[in-house]
Amino acid sequence: MAKFDLNDDSVVVVIGSGAGGGTLSNELAQKGIKVVCLEAGGRFDTSDFINDEWASYAHLAWTDKRTTSGSWRVAQDFPELPAWIVKAVGGTTTHWAGASLRFQDHEWKARSTYGDIKGAALLDWPIDGAEMAPWYAKAESKMGTTGTNDIPRLPGNNNYKILHAGATKLGYKKVHTGNMSINSQPRDDRASCQQLGFCFQGCKMGAKWSTLYSEIPKGEATGNLEVRAHAYVVQIEHDAGGKVTGVVYADGDGKMQRQKARLVALAGNSIESPRLLLNSHSALFPHGLANGAGQVGRHYMRHTTGSVYAVFDKPVHMYRGTTMAGIVQDEARNDPSRGYVGGYELETISLGIPFMAAFLEPGSWGRDFTATLDAYDNMAGLWIVGEDMPQASNRVSLNTDFKDKHGMSIANVHYDDHANDEAMRSHAFKQGAAIYEAVGASKVLLTPPYPSTHNLGTNRMSEKPEDGVVNRWGQTHEVKNLFISDGSVFTTGGAENPTLTIVALAIRQADHLAGLMSRNEI
Amino acid sequence: MRVVDKTTRVGRREFLRTTAGAAAVAAVAPTVSGQALAEPLKTVTSPAAATLVQMARDLYPHDALPTKFYQSAVSIIDTEVSGSADTINLLADGAVELDAAAKKLKGMPYAAIADEVERVAVLKSIESTPFFARMRSGMVTALYNQHDLWIKFGYEGPSFEKGGYLHRGFDDIDWLP
Ligand SMILES: Cc1cc2nc3c(=O)[nH]c(=O)nc-3n(C[C@H](O)[C@H](O)[C@H](O)COP(=O)(O)OP(=O)(O)OC[C@H]3O[C@@H](n4cnc5c(N)ncnc54)[C@H](O)[C@@H]3O)c2cc1C
Ligand code: SF4
Numbered sequence: 001m002a003k004f005d006l007n008d009d010s011v012v013v014v015i016g017s018g019a020g021g022g023t024l025s026n027e028l029a030q031k032g033i034k035v036v037c038l039e040a041g042g043r044f045d046t047s048d049f050i051n052d053e054w055a056s057y058a059h060l061a062w063t064d065k066r067t068t069s070g071s072w073r074v075a076q077d078f079p080e081l082p083a084w085i086v087k088a089v090g091g092t093t094t095h096w097a098g099a100s101l102r103f104q105d106h107e108w109k110a111r112s113t114y115g116d117i118k119g120a121a122l123l124d125w126p127i128d129g130a131e132m133a134p135w136y137a138k139a140e141s142k143m144g145t146t147g148t149n150d151i152p153r154l155p156g157n158n159n160y161k162i163l164h165a166g167a168t169k170l171g172y173k174k175v176h177t178g179n180m181s182i183n184s185q186p187r188d189d190r191a192s193c194q195q196l197g198f199c200f201q202g203c204k205m206g207a208k209w210s211t212l213y214s215e216i217p218k219g220e221a222t223g224n225l226e227v228r229a230h231a232y233v234v235q236i237e238h239d240a241g242g243k244v245t246g247v248v249y250a251d252g253d254g255k256m257q258r259q260k261a262r263l264v265a266l267a268g269n270s271i272e273s274p275r276l277l278l279n280s281h282s283a284l285f286p287h288g289l290a291n292g293a294g295q296v297g298r299h300y301m302r303h304t305t306g307s308v309y310a311v312f313d314k315p316v317h318m319y320r321g322t323t324m325a326g327i328v329q330d331e332a333r334n335d336p337s338r339g340y341v342g343g344y345e346l347e348t349i350s351l352g353i354p355f356m357a358a359f360l361e362p363g364s365w366g367r368d369f370t371a372t373l374d375a376y377d378n379m380a381g382l383w384i385v386g387e388d389m390p391q392a393s394n395r396v397s398l399n400t401d402f403k404d405k406h407g408m409s410i411a412n413v414h415y416d417d418h419a420n421d422e423a424m425r426s427h428a429f430k431q432g433a434a435i436y437e438a439v440g441a442s443k444v445l446l447t448p449p450y451p452s453t454h455n456l457g458t459n460r461m462s463e464k465p466e467d468g469v470v471n472r473w474g475q476t477h478e479v480k481n482l483f484i485s486d487g488s489v490f491t492t493g494g495a496e497n498p499t500l501t502i503v504a505l506a507i508r509q510a511d512h513l514a515g516l517m518s519r520n521e522i
Numbered sequence: 523m524r525v526v527d528k529t530t531r532v533g534r535r536e537f538l539r540t541t542a543g544a545a546a547v548a549a550v551a552p553t554v555s556g557q558a559l560a561e562p563l564k565t566v567t568s569p570a571a572a573t574l575v576q577m578a579r580d581l582y583p584h585d586a587l588p589t590k591f592y593q594s595a596v597s598i599i600d601t602e603v604s605g606s607a608d609t610i611n612l613l614a615d616g617a618v619e620l621d622a623a624a625k626k627l628k629g630m631p632y633a634a635i636a637d638e639v640e641r642v643a644v645l646k647s648i649e650s651t652p653f654f655a656r657m658r659s660g661m662v663t664a665l666y667n668q669h670d671l672w673i674k675f676g677y678e679g680p681s682f683e684k685g686g687y688l689h690r691g692f693d694d695i696d697w698l699p
Contacts (some may be wrong), residue, residue: 051680054667157687158695165698194686204682315525319677321692353677357582357666365581365658366642373586377526377676401567439698 004036004227005199009260011036012513015233015266015276018091018364019502021267023142024209026219027510033225034519036252036259037250038231040268041087046213049094051390053354056201060094065410066271072415073448077362082413083302083452085269088213089229092453093499094271096414097199097324098180098208099347102136105129107342107387108332109414110492113334120296120389120418121299122455126463126472126492135504143181143209143503145187145495151176154184156195157321157417159348161454162312162380166435167328167346174329178347181209181500182322188209190248199348225381230259234406236264236280236289236482244289246481252404259493263481263513265474267506270300270455272489273410274396277459277469290476293466296459298398300413301454301493304386307349309360309433310441318350320477328382331431332495340423341497344386348430351381359450372445380436384428385454387495389418396458435521454498459488473512474505481522485509524691526676529586563597563613564604570617571596573633575619576655580641581661584674591671598664599657609656616653623647 004011012028013023017039022452042058052055055207062085067073074082086092086321106113108129109124140148147153156164156177167175182199183192193207219225230252237258238244246260266273274297279287325348332343351359361369399412405448416423433444462468465477474489476482487502494501516522556650563571578592603609624632624644635641665671672679681687 028561051682052669154586155693161693161695161698193688194682194690196681196686197692198682205686207597307638315523315676316677317526317693318674320681320690342626350680353672353675354663354667358662363658365661367583373675375584377528404615421658439640 001225002034004034004226006196006257006259008141009246009261010034010259012263012265013038013259014265014517015247016269016272016486017089017211017216017227018086018102018267018269018486019093019211020266020506022090022093022215023503024265024267024485024510025225026082026211026215027507029219030220031514032224035219036261037224038247038259039089039226039227039229040082040232041089041229042479043089043227043229044212046204046206049196049204051196051201051204053201053352055240056198060088060091060202061088064404067402067403067410067412068299068414069412070414070416071273071396071421072417074451077448078451079127081365083271083455084088085271085455086448088212089216089227091212093210094202094212095200096210098182098194098322099327099497100140100179100181100371100500101502103129103132103494103496104332107177107492107494110342115286117341117389119391119429120420121392123462125469132504132508134184135508136500138507139504140183142191142507143214143500144183145179145181146184147176147179147310147501151187152275152321153186154180154182154325157195157318157325159318159321159350159380160317160326162316162439163328163348163435164328165344166439169438170431170434172328172330176327177472178327179324180324183207189298190214193322195471197319197321197323200321212487214232214289214334220486232406233268233276234278234279235324236266237291238284238479239520240284240481242284244479254405255311258347262517263483265485265509265513266481267484267486269486270458271396271411271413273484273486273488274458275398278398279408281480290459290469290482291471291479292478292496293381295467295469298392298394299390299457299491300394300396300415300455301388301390301457302415303307303454303493304344304388304417304428305449306384306425306429307381307447308429308436308438308452309379309381309445309447310433311372311443312378312380312441314381315377317377318348324351324383328435331428335407335417338427340420340427342387342424344424344428345385345453345495345497346382346384346428346435349383351494360445360447362448370430372443382432384425385495385497386424386428388421390457390460391418392493416431454493455485456487456493456498459484461489461491464504474509484508510520523696528674528676530616530633536655561597563600565600565610566613566617570614571615571624573620573631574613576633576641577645578661581658582639582646583638583664586674587671589632591665592667594616594668595661595672597675599660602660603656612653614653616651619651620644620648
């Protein structure tokens with residue numbers, strides 16, 4: 001395995017080893033480029049995963065303090081827990097569910113398609129569906145996405161069968177077990193899904209794609225990739241000319257280290273990436289790196305979400321099998337006659353008793369609540385994933401009142417629902433309830449959003465430097481050898497779970513970086 | 523379908539002691555349920571402990587659950603608050619506060635009120651206190667994260683050791699129209 005010197009300024013430093021960073025690291029290493037990937041969390045094996053909701057959360061999730069503000073329900077229910085993000089090698093691809101959907105063509109062009117929506121800062125992506133199609137194909141092949149590359153779809157569990165029965169009764173047509181980056185048959189040296197039911201806690205079978213065991217070991221095998229766990233980057237440094245020279249990080253013993261770099265690719269997910277840029281302010285960049293236009297941290301998106309749980313008279317056991325076991329895609333289209341622009345997907349979800357108690361009706365107590373929980377084994381559930389509107393005031397900023405243990409200001413996450421988000425959520429709640437009522441639900445519960453699992457948009461991609469943070473390649477408008485490689489580059493969010501797009505963008509970016517480097521343009 | 527046996531087989535005595543009867547028993551001899559705690563609480567003395575256990579059940583009442591789960595939950599919260607000088611008196615003071623509210627509204631200590639609806643009315647009157655907030659939010663994990671309680675909700679939990687649910691009923695629903 002490669003080991004690079006701290007003073008080796010020919011390496012690419014990648015910050016974060018999740019969907020974006022882990023993929024980029026491997027792709028670059030495959031092309032013969034030397035990479036040091038710095039990851040704040042520890043490194044674990046599939047056998048270390050804990051199939052117990054809270055224990056797994058404590059084991060892998062990012063639990064450093066964050067604060068919230070704004071009128072979103074999460075700020076009220078979980079004021080110090082705006083997001084569920086993992087801090088470990090593999091990032092949130094250890095806990096993700098595997099749903100892997102492409103953007104629809106019109107979603108790359110949200111501003112042109114939806115028009116001028118009051119209060120929304122909509123923008124077209126500088127790239128489109130045709131340009132992304134080959135990169136999506138590479139991502140699906142890499143991740144082993146079911147329903148693509150002749151990979152059969154997964155079998156549906158009880159939770160899915162209920163969704164399917166209700167949805168088809170309502171006349172929905174695009175109902176299936178999803179495009180999941182979970183092996184339905186052995187592939188890529190990984191086993192097939194045994195329906196363990198703990199996708200959100202890390203797949204002990206390794207059936208679900210994760211950079212932890214899919215990308216990173218392959219990159220390491222080339223001899224070009226060194227992954228350093230417990231390396232928490234606190235600052236990105238630059239020279240007098242405004243070019244990035246390396247990063248400072250706290251190692252596992254809390255000692256500060258400086259790793260030099262030819263270029264830096266930041267992939268800490270959409271809360272930590274802007275936080276690190278803002279915390280890297282200097283005399284030359286007084287408002288933070290790459291923040292000359294004041295755009296870093298703005299346009300935070302988290303998808304319009306919510307869940308519908310239904311109680312039946314007979315057993316369901318929704319916890320058995322894949323967590324996201326199936327999908328209804330008919331409402332993902334853009335059809336403003338429904339009273340909002342954009343669309344949403346409905347995907348099955350299930351929580352175990354510990355999370356169900358915490359998230360079903362946050363803050364509730366008493367007999368009404370416990371009567372529902374008593375029927376836990378008779379419950380089915382779905383999750384809404386819809387496009388939310390980017391707003392300049394929805395943002396990640398520094399909360400200078402609190403410092404982390406390295407003395408760096410923590411992140412505050414501010415979010416207000418847009419009227420379009422609220423209209424979409426009520427429509428989705430109504431349709432979700434109708435699906436279950438169509439097959440005899442005796443009770444339907446509308447569950448408010450969980451802490452954000454899809455964090456997007458805080459370093460958005462824009463044609464013009466004044467509208468965003470990075471260009472069409474994820475290169476920051478302001479600093480030539482600084483790139484962003486995670487979901488924070490999303491110009492708009494689409495209705496789809498974001499990871500396939502993050503991975504496709506990372507593969508494409510690696511190709512571009514290799515070109516720039518070989519032509520000595522960077 | 524492979525269904526889960528979630529019944530708690532308890533005799534009538536246990537039933538009385540754990541559900542509707544709990545308050546009555548506590549009123550007559552408060553130390554009875556207090557003593558039933560496996561270990562004494564760190565921050566609360568025994569009569570107040572029984573009050574807290576009753577409150578715990580009233581917050582998240584599941585008639586099928588034996589008292590031991592509520593006792594464990596209170597112990598867990600007790601251990602949590604014992605760790606900080608800011609919270610070490612929260613439960614003891616809270617139990618006094620709760621009894622004061624009960625006396626004001628119903629003329630007797632909390633655990634002596636026989637009717638659950640009346641106890642809930644007392645709880646509502648202290649809903650905005652930090653003590654109530656801590657007990658309520660603490661219970662969500664302290665109660666529902668007890669592994670041996672899951673099966674009583676029909677939740678089987680981890681399956682890896684058993685080969686997953688692939689051959690154990692993940693798709694065995696048989697009642698759909
Ligand atoms: C429960 C759950 C289910 C999900 N299901 C799906 C799904 O089905 N489909 C889908 O598309 N998406 C899903 N997601 C979302 C998906 O996991 C994320 O979109 C994706 O992982 C984001 O990739 P990323 O590269 O932006 O960040 P991450 O994967 O979160 O990786 C970021 C990494 O950077 C590290 N890091 C951060 N700051 C620093 C620093 N300063 N120094 C060093 N390292 C740092 C972090 O520790 C982390 O490991 C789910 C998420 C969760 C929580
Ligand atoms: S259900 Fe399948 S994908 Fe999910 S954890 Fe289990 S084996 Fe892995």
